[in-house]
Amino acid sequence: MSAPARPESIAALDRLLEALRTRGVVTDEELAARQASTDSASPETGARMVARAWLDPEYRALLLRDGKAAAEAMGVSMAGAPPLGVLEDTPARHHLVVCTLCSCYPRAVLGYPPHWYKSFAYRARAVREPRAVLAEWGTALPDSVDVRVVDSTADYRWMVLPLRPAGTEGWSEDQLTSIVSRDALVGAALPQAPQGAVGG
Amino acid sequence: MSEPDRTPATHDMGGAQRFRCTPVERDEEPPDEFGRRVDALRQLLAQKKLMTVDELRRGIESIPEDEYLALTYYERWLRSITTLMLEKGVVSPEELR
Amino acid sequence: MTPAEGTSAAASDPPGGPAPAAPRFPPGAQVRVRDDWPERRGPCHIRTPHYLRGRVGTVERALGRFPNPEDLAFARPAPERTLYHVLFPQPPLFEEGRRGDDVLVEIFEHWLEPADPAATEKAA
Structure with missing residues (x-):
């Protein structure tokens, strides 16, 4: 609100x-x-980091090992920023980030947190009924996928590396960046290839 | 020893029953000018070693529950920053009247 | 500063003095979050969510050492403490949810104790 x-x-x-x-x-x-x-901080930075990780295995390894270094490799100044941890989704596990105590958010690579992330309802419900919250927002996870809620309580900030959707084979970094929404970077949505999209 | 009182603090909201049936509003408005000014001020005061983010949080957490729930996000920040600057003598109550 | 402010964080310290520099718990260790409620004893600032107090989880890994926020919040000298990522099965926390779902949370070492002290002593 x-x-x-x-x-x-x-x-x-x-x-x-x-x-x-x-x-x-x-x-x-x-x-x-x-x-x-x-x-000037924008979720496009986080989206580009994800797209690059989808394309470049070495960058992906760096991103998962040291998010701060991976952000710096994209030209983002991380001086004074908290350490950045990156949570890798798999076909069997989906991550959802929340800060139940306040509003910790990877601002250096995502910009200001949106209102909903700071809302009492999200802080209260995400950790207790993550599937219900995601379903209300149109993300129905199959029962084969485990949900890992990450409560961001202390000195790290957490970003999600989502799964690259099928149908994006051959896409460029720019094209891939365009389908990674801010919400997908904290697990509140999934990147979607547009219907009928053809690789470029 | 008697059983401890296990009532969570207001800000400690994980699982809080009172919000069980509250939909999470998808408000996409960026922070307004007031919020962005408060945000920038908080960062600047931290950079000048006049307060830490931990002190900001402690100040927010000490806001009485009815006000904590009624104030907007950046109004809670401003309340905490103001209290800290008074506590530390960086500004005086007279200057804020 | 009131006496309560001056003692609240100290009251949540484990017995035995300052925390050691090396992580006390390896990845995979079963740990219990201390069932302590300093917020009910006076002004304090803690980063351990209420819903984990007394709960058993598994150490994922140590994340590094950071100045204790419980001291930083009161502008006191803040000794560094080891911070862990600890994993908790989700369903028991709120007595609802799906088996297999879990919650991953950053918790400072002084909030953790071995989940099975007998087993830890044997291993030591």
Whole structure:
């Protein structure tokens, strides 16, 4: 639920910022720069890492061994970012990431977490009835697939390496990147090849 | 020793019964300007070693339950950041009135 | 700082002093999450979800050593602790769910104890 901030909250933020500026703690330029760099993080980074891992076995091994190094190999600055762990889906296991305590999320490679990831309902339900949550969102997992919920409680951030869907043979990295949604990168959806797609 | 009280803290939401029947809303709006400013401020204060993310969380977790549930995500952050800056004497209560 | 703030994390420390540098539990070890509720004793900050307290899981691997968030949250000196990925079968946690589903969670060493102390002593 993304209720707008109350006017009194906006006023409270303005007062705090004014006090911090007066004290010389922060400047508007620093804030604007920090906001711009945060705004620029995008789930396309994570999607591209997945696509590259689907195409390049060496990169896949690096991604699974050290997500942070794999992000840096894509040109992402991970200085000061928490370690990035990558969870590999298999035909027999699907991963779903949640943070039941707050909202830990691999922001460096996915950007801001969406509202639903931070919602009380998702935090409460994902760990208890992951199949029901996924089914409500249109992802019905076959009974042959085990679900592993990953509760992101501490110093790592977790991203999912989903299965490459059938029907994407011969696709380029760009084409593959385009079918890896933000939600698929935390296991809340599955990458889908468009109906009738033909490899390029 | 008597049995401990096993009531979870408000923020410790894994499995919480009260949200069992609440659908997870698929809201795709990015954070608004207020949220993005609070987010940037949090990062900047951490970079300047004035607070840690752990202190942010502790501050959020100490918000009384009715307010925790009523405030928006970034309103909880702002509450915690403000409390921390007051606690540490970085700003004074007078400046925030 | 109130006395409760000053003692809450210490109260959740295991007996026997600071944690050793080498991981105490190898991959595959059966561990029990301590059935401790420091949040009921006073202000504190902990990263061990309530639904795992007292539960038995299997160590997947040690993830490294990190400053104890229970201290960082109060701006206290924070000694490093080993963090583990621990796997729990999902159905017993909430008495529902599908056999084979599980939950993987980061838990600090001072929240873990051997699930079968007798077996651990024999092995030692």
